[in-house]
Amino acid sequence: MIKRLNDLSIGQMIFIISIAIVGVILMLATVTTNQIIFTRTDKLIESTSKEINKQVIMNYENYLSNVIDISNSLQGYIVEYTKENNVDELNRLFVATTNIEKNIRSVALLNEYGQVVSSSINSGINPRIADIDWFKQAIQMVDIHHFSGLHTENIIMNGKDEVVTISKYVQYMKNNETMNGVLMIDINTSNFKTLAAQTNLGESGHIIITDQTNGLIYSSNPECTSRICDSAMIAQSIVLGGKLVSLNDLNMYVNVNTIKDTRWKIATFINVNEIVTMKTEILVQMIFIFLGTLIAVAITSYIFSRRITNPMNKLKKHITLIEQGDFDTRVHVEGQKEVLLLADAFNNMSDKVKELMIKVLNEQNEKRKTHFIALQNQINPHFLYNTLDSIVALSENNRNKDVELAIIALSKFFRMSISSEMNLVELKDEIEHIRNYLVIQQIRYRNAFKFDFEIDEEILHHKVIKLSLQPLVENAILHGIQPDEAFTTILIKAYHKDGFTFIEVFNEGYGISQDRINEIHEMIQSEKQSSSLGLKNVYQRLKLYYGDEADLTIESELDEYTKVIMKMPFSTEGEL
Amino acid sequence: MKNIIVLLLTLLLSACETQIVTVPVFIYDNSDAYMAEFESNIRLAAQSKDYLIRSFNSQNSQIIQNDQIEPFMNKDYPVLMINPVDRLSVYAIIEKAKQNDSTIIFFNREPLPEDLALYDKVYYVGADAVQSAQLQASLIMDLFGNDPKNLNEYDKNKDGIIQAVILKGEQGHQDAEARTKHVIETLTLSNYKIEVMDISSANWDKETAQAQMEELIPLYGDRIEILISNNDAMALGAIETLKKHKFFDDLNQDGVIDRSIEPWLPVVGIDGLEVSIESIKRGYLYGTIKNDSESMADCLIQLADWLLKGKSLDIFPYTITDGKYLWINYQKLSLEE
Numbered sequence: 001m002i003k004r005l006n007d008l009s010i011g012q013m014i015f016i017i018s019i020a021i022v023g024v025i026l027m028l029a030t031v032t033t034n035q036i037i038f039t040r041t042d043k044l045i046e047s048t049s050k051e052i053n054k055q056v057i058m059n060y061e062n063y064l065s066n067v068i069d070i071s072n073s074l075q076g077y078i079v080e081y082t083k084e085n086n087v088d089e090l091n092r093l094f095v096a097t098t099n100i101e102k103n104i105r106s107v108a109l110l111n112e113y114g115q116v117v118s119s120s121i122n123s124g125i126n127p128r129i130a131d132i133d134w135f136k137q138a139i140q141m142v143d144i145h146h147f148s149g150l151h152t153e154n155i156i157m158n159g160k161d162e163v164v165t166i167s168k169y170v171q172y173m174k175n176n177e178t179m180n181g182v183l184m185i186d187i188n189t190s191n192f193k194t195l196a197a198q199t200n201l202g203e204s205g206h207i208i209i210t211d212q213t214n215g216l217i218y219s220s221n222p223e224c225t226s227r228i229c230d231s232a233m234i235a236q237s238i239v240l241g242g243k244l245v246s247l248n249d250l251n252m253y254v255n256v257n258t259i260k261d262t263r264w265k266i267a268t269f270i271n272v273n274e275i276v277t278m279k280t281e282i283l284v285q286m287i288f289i290f291l292g293t294l295i296a297v298a299i300t301s302y303i304f305s306r307r308i309t310n311p312m313n314k315l316k317k318h319i320t321l322i323e324q325g326d327f328d329t330r331v332h333v334e335g336q337k338e339v340l341l342l343a344d345a346f347n348n349m350s351d352k353v354k355e356l357m358i359k360v361l362n363e364q365n366e367k368r369k370t371h372f373i374a375l376q377n378q379i380n381p382h383f384l385y386n387t388l389d390s391i392v393a394l395s396e397n398n399r400n401k402d403v404e405l406a407i408i409a410l411s412k413f414f415r416m417s418i419s420s421e422m423n424l425v426e427l428k429d430e431i432e433h434i435r436n437y438l439v440i441q442q443i444r445y446r447n448a449f450k451f452d453f454e455i456d457e458e459i460l461h462h463k464v465i466k467l468s469l470q471p472l473v474e475n476a477i478l479h480g481i482q483p484d485e486a487f488t489t490i491l492i493k494a495y496h497k498d499g500f501t502f503i504e505v506f507n508e509g510y511g512i513s514q515d516r517i518n519e520i521h522e523m524i525q526s527e528k529q530s531s532s533l534g535l536k537n538v539y540q541r542l543k544l545y546y547g548d549e550a551d552l553t554i555e556s557e558l559d560e561y562t563k564v565i566m567k568m569p570f571s572t573e574g575e576l
Numbered sequence: 577m578k579n580i581i582v583l584l585l586t587l588l589l590s591a592c593e594t595q596i597v598t599v600p601v602f603i604y605d606n607s608d609a610y611m612a613e614f615e616s617n618i619r620l621a622a623q624s625k626d627y628l629i630r631s632f633n634s635q636n637s638q639i640i641q642n643d644q645i646e647p648f649m650n651k652d653y654p655v656l657m658i659n660p661v662d663r664l665s666v667y668a669i670i671e672k673a674k675q676n677d678s679t680i681i682f683f684n685r686e687p688l689p690e691d692l693a694l695y696d697k698v699y700y701v702g703a704d705a706v707q708s709a710q711l712q713a714s715l716i717m718d719l720f721g722n723d724p725k726n727l728n729e730y731d732k733n734k735d736g737i738i739q740a741v742i743l744k745g746e747q748g749h750q751d752a753e754a755r756t757k758h759v760i761e762t763l764t765l766s767n768y769k770i771e772v773m774d775i776s777s778a779n780w781d782k783e784t785a786q787a788q789m790e791e792l793i794p795l796y797g798d799r800i801e802i803l804i805s806n807n808d809a810m811a812l813g814a815i816e817t818l819k820k821h822k823f824f825d826d827l828n829q830d831g832v833i834d835r836s837i838e839p840w841l842p843v844v845g846i847d848g849l850e851v852s853i854e855s856i857k858r859g860y861l862y863g864t865i866k867n868d869s870e871s872m873a874d875c876l877i878q879l880a881d882w883l884l885k886g887k888s889l890d891i892f893p894y895t896i897t898d899g900k901y902l903w904i905n906y907q908k909l910s911l912e913e
Contacts, residue, residue, distance in 0.1 A: 054639050072747030076777060141688070143750045144664060168748070212667045212691075240672040241646040258665030260638050265668055 010312070011305035018301040019294065026293055030286045041279055045253050045272050046242055052199060053242075053255035053268040056207060059195045061260050063103070067166055068145055068261055070101060071185055075170050078109055078118075078183065082172040087118050094120035105163055105186040106155055109172065112139065112180040117172065124156045134167040138182040142169035147262045149217045150189050162189045189218075196220040202271025204250055208232055212263045221269070235267035244272070251276035311339040315346055327354035363544055370541045371423060371466075390444040402443060409439040417467065423545065424463040427494060427501075431455060434469045434492065441477055448481045449507075451490040459496050462570065464503065465541050471534025472505040472564045479562060480507030496570060500549075503566045511556040520554060535564070542568060597627040599880050600648045601657040604685065605636040609809075610847055610869065611659065614684065617873035618657075625881050638662040645669060649676045655880045657681045663750070667691040670698055679883050683876055686750075692900050701876050701902045705751045708846050708865045708906045709758030715844055715863040715908055716759075716802055717766060724767040730842060732801055737769040739799050741792055743785055743814060744777040745806040752777070755806045755846060773799065778810045785813030793821050803843040808852040808864050811845030815860050818843070824860055833859035848909050856911060863910030872904045 008016070074097065081090045094107040098120045108119035114130030129135050134148040146167045153159030163186040170183045196207045197220070206221035214236045216227045224231045234245055235256050242255045251273045259266050311333035318331045327350050333343045387410055394402045413436040416429065431453060438451045473490065480488040491506040512520075524539040535552065542550040546568050555563040601618060603611050615631055622629040634641035638661040648656055649672055656673070658680055660666045666687040671694065673680045679697040686702055720738060721728035727736055742759075745752030756775060763770045773796050778785035785805070792800075803818075805811035818824055818841055825839040826832070833840055840859070845852055848866025855861035875894045879902065882889060894902045907913075 050643065057639055068748065072777075076747055076775075079775065143753055144688075145748070239675055240642055240668045241649075256668075257642055258638055258662065258668045260662040261664055263664045263667065 009309060011302070011309040014305040014308075015298065015301050018297055022297045023294055026290050030290050034283060034286055037282055038279060041275055042244075045244065045275055049253035049255055049268070049270045049272065050242060052201065052270055053257055053266075056196070056199050056268050057257050057259060057266055059198065060209075060266065063191065063195060064147070064259065064262055066101075067104070067185060067187060070097060070104070071145060071166060071168055071183060074107065074183060074185075075168070078170055078172050078181075082117075082174060082179075083176075085173075085175070090118040091120070094118060103187050103191050105153065105161070105188050106184075107186075108155055108184050109170070110135065110182045110184060112182070114182075117181060119155075121156060124158075126154055126157050126159075129155065134165045134184065135182055138167035138169045138184075139180075144168070144263075145261060147211075147217075147264060149211065149215065150192070153186060155184065155186060163187060164189060164192060192218065193220065199268075201268060202273075204248070204269075205252070205271040206231065206269050207266060208235055208269075209259070209264050209266050210235060211265075217264055231267065231269060235265065238267070240265075244276070307335045308339060311335040311343060315343065318346070318350075322350055322353070327351075327357070366540070367423065367544050370537050370544065386444055387440050390440075394443065406440060406443045409436040409443075412436045413440060423466055425466045426460065427455070427462045427464050427503075428460040430464050430466065430469055431460075431492070431494070433467075434473055437470055437473060438490070445477070445481060449477060449488045449490055451492070454491065454493040454495075456495040459494060459501055462496070462501050464501065464568065465538075465545055468538050468541065468566065469503065469505065471538050472566070474534060475564065476505050476507035476562070479512075480509040499570050500567050501570055504563055505566075506561060506563045508561050511558040511560055511562050512554065513558060514556075517554045517556060524552065538566070542566065597655075597884055598630050598653065599627055599655050599657060599884075600645075600653060601629055601631040602634055602641055602644055602659060603631060604634050604641070604659045604661040606633040607636075609849065610867070611684070613849075614659075614869040614873060617869050618876060621870075621873045621877040625877055627880070627884060634659075634661050636661055638665050642669070645672075649673065649678055651677070653678065655679045655681065655883050657683060657876055657880065659684050660687065663687050667694060670694050673698065681876060681879055681883075683872060696899070699879060699896075699900055699902060701872055701879065701904065703867050703872070703904050703906055705754035706758050707903075708867065709755045710762045711865045711906050711908050712755070712804065712844055712846055713759045713762035713766070715865070715910055716763060716804070716842075717768065718910070718912060719802070719842055719844075719862060720768070724769070730801060733799070737771050738763070739771050739773055739796075739801040741773050741796055741800050741803050742775045743788065743803065743805040743810040744775050745780045745810070747777045747779075749780075752780075752806050759804055778813070780807055780809060782809040782813035782816075785810035786817050789814045789817035793817065793823075797821075800841065803841065805843065805845045808845035808847040808849045808861075811843050811861060811864070812851060812855060815843055815855065819860075831858065835859060846906075848907065853909060856909060859911070863908065863913070866907040866909050868904055868907060875902050875904060 074093070077093055078090065081087070081093070090109065094109075097107050098104050106120050108121065108125075109117040110129060111117050114128070114132075114135055116125050119125065132154055134146055137146040148165040148167070150162050150164055153161050153163045154165075166185045166187065168183045170181050171178050172181050173179065196218075201207070204221075206219065206224070208219040208221065208224060208231050209217040210227070210232060211217055214227055214232070216224070216229075216232055219225065219229070219231065221229075221231055223229065226232070227236075230247055234243075234247065234254055238254060238256045240256050240258070242253060244251065244253050246252070247269065250271060252269045253272045254267055254269050256265055256267045258264070314331055314333050318329065321329055330347055331343045333339060387406070391403055391406045391410075394406060413433065416433040416436070419425075435453075442449065442451070469492070473492070476490045480490055488508045489506075491504075493502075493504040493506065495502055520535065524536040539552045542552055550568045551566075553565045553567070555565065599622075601615070603615050606612050606615065618631070619629055632641075632644045634644060641658075641661050642665075645656065645658065656678055658666075658669065660669070660682060663685045666682065667690075670680065670687070670691055674695040674697075677697075679699075681699045681701060682692075683701040684703075686700055686705075687698075692698055692700060716738070717724075720730055725736075727734075727738070731738065733739070742756055744756050760770060760772060774792060776788050776792060778788045803811070803814055805814060815824065823839060823841040824833055827838050828834075838859075842862040843860075844862050845864040846867065848864050848868070852861055852864045856863065878893065879889075882892060889896060894904075896902055
């Protein structure tokens with residue numbers, strides 16, 4: 001996992017992390033907010049619907065319990081009046097009842113065979129009442145009021161109006177005997193229907209009333225005409241309580257409840273489509289906001305990461321250029337402070353590298369050149385002619401031994417000069433070289449000088465610059481030999497002190513004035529190229545190989561001596 | 577990490593499992609003194625059981641009761657006790673219980689037999705209204721000497737017929753009808769001659785009975801040999817009015833009526849309320865039939881306990897009739913009893 005993360009670019013990381021963080025937070029926020037809104041609206045829908053349902057039921061219960069109350073008091077009067085055989089009084093009471101209570105269409109007391117004992121209607125009574133359900137039910141179950149469904153009036157013949165019949169078993173007196181009978185009350189259904197219309201159930205909202213066997217009593221929905229209509233089926237499945245359902249693509253909150261004393265159930269279908277649709281709209285909006293924010297974050301993080309990675313990619317390309325040797329191109333980036341600083345530093349670095357490279361290159365050139373000059377100095381043809389002349393002279397004088405010595409020395413001298421080692425040699429080799437040189441020069445100058453070495457044994461293996469001693473010794477011979485004096489001494493000392501190797505070339509002679517020394521110092525230190533002076537070449541090579549620590553100084557006392565001192569840092573090996 | 581989650585879940589589940597079962601009790605109306613007493617008897621009886629009782633006052637509204645019942649129709653509540661507001665609406669509750677496989681014990685208001693037949697996990701704990709009327713008739717027979725051919729001194733006009741006025745409960749109410757019908761029927765079947773001079777409905781209510789009595793006294797007055805009331809509240813209300821008209825008269829001011837020397841009219845009720853027992857003790861109310869809410873509560877609580885534990889009801893201490901009915905006997909209460 002970590003490895004895979006490491007494989008990603010900074011830009012991808014920033015992108016993924018910001019999307020992940022914002023995505024998770026947004027998701028949580030969206031889900032919780034939705035949860036809260038949904039629960040709240042659900043509760044609101046439920047409580048509002050229940051309240052409406054209660055209201056509808058109360059309307060029906062009030063309406064129907066009023067009829068039950070009337071029936072109960074009529075039953076009291078029935079016993080009272082029939083005891084007195086006062087059927088006329090009962091008729092008048094029934095008629096009065098229908099007059100006072102406009103919902104009541106007719107009242108009748110029937111004997112157990114369905115024949116009218118007393119009635120508010122005076123003609124056209126149906127003789128076949130005993131077969132009708134509401135009559136049979138009242139006889140079967142004596143202690144409750146029976147509520148029929150909506151039907152065309154059947155107490156009279158050829159009734160056309162729609163009524164609900166309430167029937168109840170009663171006892172009445174006939175000639176001091178207790179008789180079984182049925183009290184029936186027909187109520188108009190117009191009020192029944194207006195009660196449903198009174199409540200605002202929303203568009204397509206409706207009520208349905210069913211009996212205890214789920215038979216349809218009444219539906220305010222014209223499309224629902226039987227017990228198998230959708231509304232009735234839904235009400236039947238709920239049994240009791242509330243539920244959100246979808247009916248004909250509308251969201252309805254259904255409450256099923258019982259109507260007291262009737263054995264009826266009432267289901268109110270309340271249109272809550274708007275609220276439910278609102279819920280969906282909120283959800284859609286939330287999702288849009290969620291996606292929008294996510295996209296915005298994605299774009300922002302992409303741009304932001306580009307501001308970091310773009311300059312980095314530029315730098316990377318630039319590094320490739322540098323690898324290929326192009327130091328001159330500058331990086332120009334736009335971006336944050338750190339990136340700009342990085343680019344600046346990078347440009348500076350590339351400048352510095354270029355500078356250093358040029359310097360190193362120059363130094364290499366310089367080394368090659370000075371070495372070449374040194375070499376040139378060594379194999380100066382005059383030196384060779386002169387030496388050969390001297391050897392010829394020795395030969396003429398039959399100084400064969402000396403000839404041999406001179407030729408060996410010369411041979412060694414040149415071998416060393418042109419040896420493959422370019423720059424540094426061990427001190428003992430350099431000393432050997434100088435010795436050969438001095439031998440040759442002694443022969444040439446007919447022993448006009450003596451020479452001696454004082455070499456610290458410990459430093460014989462120290463590295464020194466090749467061919468550096470010869471120019472000094474050459475000078476010493478040149479300035480040390482005086483025509484009048486037979487012998488001058490050249491002393492070559494090598495020792496080490498304070499981490500430096502010192503080589504001194506000393507010669508007796510008239511010495512050099514301090515002014516002249518200063519002049520020479522100035523000359524050898526000056527930048528101006530001059531091939532003429534061996535000292536300068538030595539000085540330059542010292543500086544090139546060892547840097548500022550190395551030095552070449554001249555000491556002199558007039559008419560006494562001249563001493564050239566070469567100082568270089570201690571080193572035993574390696575090529576600088 | 578996974579182990580911790582599993583552990584937590586197990587703890588959570590076991591915590592749920594050990595949760596004490598709650599049995600909700602729905603009372604039709606707590607402002608009914610009898611039902612309030614009933615409820616406290618239920619609580620008392622439940623104290624020894626390892627389930628909780630949570631009771632609801634349905635405020636005499638079936639809509640409220642339906643609403644209250646709905647949240648308890650799930651597997652967390654295997655047993656519900658319901659004292660229905662409208663006994664005719666009970667079929668809907670039974671169907672709902674059937675849908676949710678809940679067991680329901682109805683009490684004190686008897687659902688229709690056809691409704692109880694809808695589902696096998698319903699029970700009814702209650703007293704038989706007919707029995708209360710029969711016992712009330714028996715109390716009356718006791719008063720008149722238990723010999724229908726030879727009524728004692730309480731047959732004031734010596735005509736061998738009991739002149740009675742009946743205070744009926746709510747007109748059309750099942751219990752009112754049953755009590756009225758059967759008290760007369762029992763006396764008649766026992767060969768007593770009874771003349772019901774008036775049946776007056778006072779809606780179960782003390783104040784209504786008090787007012788009703790004001791109208792009945794001028795009509796029947798001294799002719800009344802017994803006042804039969806469908807319940808105690810109306811009986812006590814009637815006694816108030818009778819006292820006013822000196823049918824009861826504490827001549828010696830000792831706070832007690834001695835029926836042998838002081839004016840007294842036999843009034844008989846049903847229910848066995850505390851105040852009725854007090855009235856009997858003070859010599860006013862002749863007698864009452866105790867609707868034994870203590871035994872009913874005990875029966876309810878035990879039945880719920882057995883059902884929750886899944887015990888077979890074959891050896892249940894109370895007799896179960898037709899697999900559904902648990903009838904609790906009424907008791908006669910009078911000075912003699």
